[in-house]
Amino acid sequence: MHKIIIVDDEQAIREALGRKLTRDGFEVTVCENGLEGLRAFHAQHPDLVVLDIVMPEGMNGLDVCRRIREIDDTPVMMLSAQAISEDDIIEGLNAGADEYLIKPVRLNEFTARVRALLRRAQVNNNDTVQRYDDGYLAVDLQRRHVYVNGRRVHLTPTEYKLLAVLMDNSGRVVQQTELLEQVWGREYLNDIYYPRVYISQLRRKIEKDAANPQYILTEHRIGYRFEKQPGV
């Protein structure tokens, strides 16, 4: 049974979301502020965290997300009433969130996304490439370990999944819609800015120079391509 923590200052919302997830077979803890959410996170090691962004007291959702990212790659889903521009959404994703939903969201969609996110976070043993090492970048997809220049790098579940899908198709262009479907799921086909944001995050973590990427190349208006580098 997956453990999920919901943090939202609106009682009516966290209770309704909690009831729905409980009903759908999840183990749910609801918290009313960021600090309480973090405590619950440390105590329970959940499989997924749902965070409201704007909360009146103390830490907001972005702060909580960053604190979680400092220690773990647990999937985080942002739930915001505030976002009005793509930049706001990108800011949330950059804080380390795997998902960004704008209120109001219907319960069915909400649970669908929760499931998709959990699915993404699971180790996929079907990937054909299990291991990659060119001396600079080393990836052990089986154990979800990534080393850059010998140093371990933490990737979020979504980032792992993205890297895995690209490496699986290395040398070939993966279209945006294909990426969305394979990494996020069919429900996400309209979230066209997701790949762009995550690719740039991923590049920042594994490329020598994120502005002039060597591994993950952009095929303008089509998609992205992973290019293996000759080993050192």
Place this chain on the structure above:
Amino acid sequence: MLDTIAILVNGLTLALAFGLLLIVLWYDVLKPLHQFFGVFLLLVLVWNAGALLTQAALVVTLDEPLVRIAVTAMELGFSGASVALFALTTILVGAQTRRFRLLVFLTLFVVLIYRALVSLGSTEVAADGSVQLLNYQAQPLLLAFYLIFDGMTLYLIWRGRRKIRTQEIVTGISVFVIGQGLSFLNPDLQSFALSTIVCSLAALSTSFAILRAEILTPLSERMSQVEAIHRVSLAITSQIALDTVLEQIAVQAAKWLRAEAVGIWLIRDGKLELTTVYNLPEQFVHRQLTVGQGIISEVVRSRQAMRLEDYKRDWGGLPDLPVARDTFGSVIAAPLTYGQEAIGALMVIAARDGRLFDRDDVHLLELLGAQAAVAISNSTLFADQQALAQQILKDVNQLKELDRMKNEMVRMTSHDLKNPLQAAMANLDLLREDLPTTINADAAKSIDVIERQLLRMNRIIRGILDLERARTGSLKFEAVEPARLVMETEEELRHFVDEGRVRFEIDVTENLPLIACDSEQLKRALINLVENAFKFTPAGGVVRLRACAGDGRTVRFVIEDTGVGIPAEAQPFVFDRFYRANQSGTEHVSGSGLGLSLVNTVIEKHHGKLWFTSEAGQGTAFYVEVPQA
């Protein structure tokens, strides 16, 4: 001995009077004062020429007719001079009346004729050729004549002494009159020669004094007046503060008109207020006049300058200032007019024992007044403009602040509305799951209505946020192929197209130039328009999206439908926020009323054009023109 002196004096007077006459004739013969002065000099000339000849006849032998003429000339000149002097005095003190000149010349004419007759009949020539002269009997008529004219001259001099600019003139004229009186003393005492000498000298000194006071001094004064005007002009054009300009004008007016004090009143808030003083008590500054109070009110009302010789005597109304009656002597008040409007008045004041202002002074003050009016108006206009600019700046800042607050409000509101909406929707979804599938139809319908209304609310909030984003967000311009934009729009609207309720046609002219746009925003605008077209077109209709060359360097997108059309009375408002036309057949159409407003905003930010043609029942065509890249 006395005769010799008399000859010398006569000769000297003759020469000088001639010189002075030339100067007067050369300078300006049009002024009455100069004319009478000239006549006086001429008669002095005649009289002295005659006297010289007559005295000469005592020494050398002359022909009898010559002596007779000389004596006559002397007597005529002597009598005439007293009339001319009277006339001159009258002019000097400004006591002349209408037709004064005619009267004087007539009097002079009569007197001269009379004197000529008397003189010709009374002169006797001795056998030895010497002339038995100066045998003035105290002829009663002649005595009366001198008494009248000299007496009147003396009276005028005494009464008008303040009006005469220099004491020398007063003294000279007085001495002349006394000299003439001497001639009535006993002829045996040779008083006529003495009288002639005294009169000649008096005439000379008077003439010089007049020349100085009336011609030379005004000339130099004019120089200083030019200087004063220059200073006032400088003060005006240097754009210094109004207070300083007014002070400068007050000082110059005082200096210029040799006035003791100056006051400037301006109309402030419809009332005359003393704004600037020179030599008046400071406590009166900012004092306001009641309606009709003082000559200032009168001058502003009539827009005519006023001159009073004696404030207490000549002004019967309320005084301009409390101290006016007791301290003001002669005053002039001139209106400050700008265009057709009096904006205030300027008053120069002489003390009660001070000088009297004359008509020239009025002209000068009017001149200053005109300058002052320009200065005041300029400064007022400038101040108004400054104030206006400040006000506009303030308004703009206020608007900016309001706009910022509004944006903040929109953000807050969206958040505050979305949370309750989320809670309501989530609970509605739970309710649906909890309810048995077999609830009664009314309850099911109610739940549907709640859901639809919640969705509608959500749409409105999203519409507001979209519009706000379009309004405040910056555009990311790039060169975009029109065809791509059309394709992507179609892609986004696939769900409508797939419904198959309405046919969707696309027509893109080949080889269209690239357009400069934020593709996401422009696409959102096109989607909005096409979506609208779908919504308002009944089943079986057609929606067409075309792209073609527009007017000038633009590309035109046309969104046509065969829908219900926009009623004529609704057409002016379709781009207004939250406007939705009440139209039968469109009740089923959901929308926030913000779509077209958003489209309009986006097209405006693209420097494009947006318009439409529509006919009720026939359909609508929206046109969008966007500049080429």
